[in-house]
Amino acid sequence: DVKVTQSSRYLVKRTGEKVFLECVQDMDHENMFWYRQDPGLGLRLIYFSYDVKMKEKGDIPEGYSVSREKKERFSLILESASTNQTSMYLCASSLLVYEQYFGPGTRLTVT
Amino acid sequence: RKEVEQDPGPFNVPEGATVAFNCTYSNSASQSFFWYRQDCRKEPKLLMSVYSSGNEDGRFTAQLNRASQYISLLIRDSKLSDSATYLCVVLNSPNDYKLSFGAGTTVTVRA
Numbered sequence A: 001d002v003k004v005t006q007s008s009r010y011l012v013k014r015t016g017e018k019v020f021l022e023c024v025q026d027m028d029h030e031n032m033f034w035y036r037q038d039p040g041l042g043l044r045l046i047y048f049s050y051d052v053k054m055k056e057k058g059d060i061p062e063g064y065s066v067s068r069e070k071k072e073r074f075s076l077i078l079e080s081a082s083t084n085q086t087s088m089y090l091c092a093s094s095l096l097v098y099e100q101y102f103g104p105g106t107r108l109t110v111t
Numbered sequence B: 001r002k003e004v005e006q007d008p009g010p011f012n013v014p015e016g017a018t019v020a021f022n023c024t025y026s027n028s029a030s031q032s033f034f035w036y037r038q039d040c041r042k043e044p045k046l047l048m049s050v051y052s053s054g055n056e057d058g059r060f061t062a063q064l065n066r067a068s069q070y071i072s073l074l075i076r077d078s079k080l081s082d083s084a085t086y087l088c089v090v091l092n093s094p095n096d097y098k099l100s101f102g103a104g105t106t107v108t109v110r111a
Helices: none
Strands: A004-006 A010-013 A019-025 A031-038 A042-051 A054-057 A064-070 A073-078 A087-094 A106-110 B004-006 B011-014 B019-025 B032-038 B044-050 B055-057 B060-065 B070-075 B084-091 B099-101 B105-110
Touching: A004 A087, A010 A019, A019 A031, A019 A087, A019 A106, A031 A064, A031 A073, A042 A064, A042 A073, A042 B099, A054 A064, A073 A087, B004 B084, B011 B019, B019 B084, B019 B105, B032 B060, B032 B070, B044 B055, B044 B060, B070 B084
Parallel strands: A010 A106, B011 B105
Antiparallel strands: A004 A019, A019 A073, A031 A042, A031 A087, A042 A054, A064 A073, A087 A106, B004 B019, B019 B070, B032 B044, B032 B084, B055 B060, B060 B070, B084 B099, B084 B105
């Protein structure tokens, strides 16, 4: 069974803080993704990585950066958290693009 | 216009009923289509792919109508465990890395 884990289920941060969200997968997948999910908007892709140290911007990369130093780990960084980044953040990994395995999500609240 | 649009529902149906709902997509060149399922406060999981000729997986039937640019999901003999949000997902080309997710249709099956 593929397992994707995320560092926190719930996180509360203050405006302006730097925030790190970690994601680890145990299936040796090449592809890893970060999404945010907001009511009525569906999942929106923030960043994608197809290999170590490789990254591609998704639909909404502004205000975010990512790091992939090891194949199994993909980190999302909010450089200076803002209230409009309050959301559910979902990490996913895949061998085939269409069959993505998601982590349990991190509900981030920025106050 | 959103790439993928779904009726958010909710569709409230009794156990044993049949429920069906559609999803429309805006890119006529889209290649591949999928349904994901997301249980309440859980991560999305791939439910099934949608083939041009239509396909069944147990009580679930998926159809594709390229001319009208929509896909559908039908659930027969609904079970309480079918209660979930169903996400319509589109992959624009085989070489694409980005899935486009609809915001989801919520189905609630009552006893």
